Amino acid sequence: MTVLKKNEKIKLELKEKLVMVNRVCKVTKGRRYFSFTALVIKGDENGVVGYGFGKAKEAQDAIYKAGEKAKKKLLKINIIKGGTIPHEQEAKYCGARVFICPASEGTGIIAGGAVRSVLEAVGLTNVLSKSKGSSNKINCIKATILALSKLRTVNTIALERGISISKILIG
Known part of the structure; x- marks a missing residue:
């Protein structure tokens, strides 16, 4: 995960x-x-995602503010070939728990509501997920983005440890 x-x-x-x-x-x-509040997710469907929460007297203004805040909070997420994630990951934000898991080719996005919209905005196509605890959309989105930001590829793990990729894969 890197901030753009x-x-x-x-x-x-x-x-x-x-x-x-x-x-x-x-x-x-x-x-x-x-007054109105709006929750917006922005993504390029290629590993970049951000969310924003806006408040205003008019609904259209709240949506605009949320979109501008989403642009400021963009994150780069690691996606592997096949439109899935490198490994399972779980995250908790307040009362919302989100578990995401890689899926085989052709599975699609199996997720509910707010979690699905984040995964689609990132550009993932084959992911399984489960939301537990709170169903608050804001907290579910924050937990999903937290889980996605914790994902690491083999390359990043090798760089952090200062060893070769083959040593990680073999053991």
């Missing part, structure tokens, strides 16, 4: 996916104040 630099972000063609829009209300003595 400013000049790298400009070159990307990001696709935006709206996960949810929520109307919220602040009640005071005199009246009710309505």
